[in-house]
Amino acid sequence: MLHTRRRLLSLAFAAALSACATTAPPAVAPQKNPKLLVLVVIDGLPMRQVTGYRDQLAPDGFARFLDHGRWFSQAHYGHGHTVTAAGHSVMLSGAYPQRSGIISNEWRDPATGAQVYNTGDVAYQYIDSPTAPLAGTSPRNLKVETLGDVLRTGSPASKVIGISGKDRGAILPAGHKGTAYMYMTETGRFASSTYYMQAHPQWVKDFNATNPADAFFKKTWAPLLPEAAYARSVPDGQSWQIASGNGNKLPAVIGDKMDGPGPRFYGGLLASPFGDELTLAFARAAITNEKLGQRGVQDILSVSLSSHDYINHAFGPESRLSHDHTLHLDRHLQAFFQFLDKEVGAGNYVLALTADHGFTDTPEWAATQGRDAGRFNSSPSLAVVNTALSARFGVDRLARDFSASGLLLDEKLAADKGLKFADVQAAAREELLKLPGVATVFTREQLLGDDRTTPYLEAMRKSFDPTRAAQLQIVLKRNWIFSYRPGGSTHGSPYDYDTHVPLLFWGPGYVGQGEVKERVEIADLAPTLAAIAGLPAPAQAQGRDLKLKP
Ligand SMILES: [Zn+2]
The missing domain is CATH 3.40.720.10 (Alkaline Phosphatase, subunit A)
Structure with missing residues (x-):
């Protein structure tokens, strides 16, 4: 009895094996992981x-x-x-x-x-x-x-x-x-x-x-x-x-x-x-x-x-x-x-x-080569923006500095002076857009939003950590670079020559x-x-x- 059951089981096992053999791909050695x-x-x-x-x-x-x-x-x-x-x-x-x-x-x-x-x-x-x-x-x-x-x-x-x-x-x-x-x-x-x-x-x-x-x-x-x-x-x-x-x-x-x-x-x-x-x-x-x-x-x-x-x-x-x-x-x-x-x-x-x-x-x-190319020098640009903001709001140094790819505004100073941050941000953005070489400027609200169609916004969003990044993010024109010296080149843009x-x-x-x-x-x-x-x-x-x- 026991013998028969074993025999039946082994027959069933053999049948299962042969079924596998007809449908499964040829056996391959298991893929080992690289060391x-x-x-x-x-x-x-x-x-x-x-x-x-x-x-x-x-x-x-x-x-x-x-x-x-x-x-x-x-x-x-x-x-x-x-x-x-x-x-x-x-x-x-x-x-x-x-x-x-x-x-x-x-x-x-x-x-x-x-x-x-x-x-x-x-x-x-x-x-x-x-x-x-x-x-x-x-x-x-x-x-x-x-x-x-x-x-x-x-x-x-x-x-x-x-x-x-x-x-x-x-x-x-x-x-x-x-x-x-x-x-x-x-x-x-x-x-x-x-x-x-x-x-x-x-x-x-x-x-x-x-x-x-x-x-x-x-x-x-x-x-x-x-x-x-x-x-x-x-x-x-x-x-x-x-x-x-x-x-x-x-x-x-x-x-x-x-x-x-x-x-x-x-x-x-x-x-x-x-x-x-x-x-x-x-x-x-x-x-x-x-x-x-x-x-x-x-x-x-x-x-x-x-x-x-x-x-x-x-x-x-x-x-x-x-x-x-x-x-x-x-x-x-x-x-x-x-x-x-x-x-x-x-x-x-x-x-x-x-x-x-x-x-x-x-x-x-x-x-x-006939391209519109140039250098965006941040130090004089900061002075230009701050002069314009002073004239408009009566407060000096509302823009702290350029920080990474953005312009950092002093949010606390604006609040202390009773200014609406959105107004300061909009004015600073307007001034930046007047500077030679600036293509577009994104606000914090745009960067935290969900617009996925505006060119380069999604790329700048991927660079934006609100706890570390400046509120205004700047994209220069193609072929323009952030540069403080008269020669050499750099990188840092969302354009293909820098991303590819x-x-x-x-x-x-x-x-x-x-x-x-x-x-x-x-x-x-x-x-x-x-x-x-x-x-x-x-x-x-x-x-x-x-x-x-x-
Ligand atoms: Zn590098």
Whole structure:
């Protein structure tokens, strides 16, 4: 009896199995999770610079993504004030500044008018390096969690490390539970802060003990390719290209006319291809010594390379200097990726590459191309607005200052003087709109409202945290920049040249191949990486999983 029942059961089981066999797809090995996620950020790299020099790329740098990975040719930031801290806060949180609170690199507290730096936190100091006032030492101002926070909450043995030439480039992607190391322009060393640890691990001490930045003293930045290769870019030595620092012509000697390495040299180093080379050397040391992706748990490494941003600020993204820097960077990336293949193993990690913002062409050059381009200088503009407000309301200094992408009005002063804030705001807006270069100005009420059709309003809304942002948000005309100096260029607008950045993935087995032309947002990066890693997306993410599995 028992025997018969067993036999019947086993027959039923066999029948069920054979039914499965006819309908189920061929058996595949369960998808394992990558042991290491590597996010490479190129500070200030518009997508047009990647595709614009594609024919001159090395086979395994950017081309690793373009030829063997999945890449998005229309990836944009959704927020309007496209600056470094804001971009870095979005990448691994998936949340826009309206949620992350990282509205800009710095801003004025609307209540007190005090200057705030995005990663500033006086409670913590750099380790073995001096800490200046307002220095970036912790993620305290970041109101959201990152993918690294999600990972470490579920897997405390996992490591999340952020490395960058800039404090904000290291701290914001590392989140609240990771570890950040940043380049110190005072000492030429990399430092963490007391938010993360009390003393550096031995490998960091060893790295710094060799004074690695000094090895680049008097090194020459020479063009990588023959002159003819740069015919598509604006030649060196233009009047609008900043000639201080390393000069505005190649070849350039880094540390020229200096007696020895010091803060001026260490700062200038960052504005050359050697800044990236040094940062990647530190990243290699981190991978080897922390055994990232080699310990049976998942890890996350983010490396934000700052040099391209400094170069674009000085010479513009249209310049030969920036073109050549992109090519040097490409070769450094190739060497770094090949190091990862060897150290971590090509099947064990996934690479993602993006930028924190794009770049505007230098206005003086744009003008030579027939564009209406210019510089909006905030100091004289503030005086003009305050003079008009004084004449109208009989109260001085109703406008405190420009703050991030806006004009901050003194709401308390207006109330104390018995003025209706709405009247002051409307008058200030009217004055701003008269200034050259101003396209539109949004009020706090518009930014807090739900109008989704007015151009650029939704983008500026994504940059607007009412507890931190100025009440009036300004959008300049296309090709105009906020600028306090006569040369160079910048970014920070909601226009495509500032929002359109690379979004590139590589990881055989984890990520498919080919170009995707659909418009996507950088807020999609964190949910996408989360899905690849088998993790939940960060809680406040506004993006979506781009579903990259092959
Ligand atoms: Zn930047």
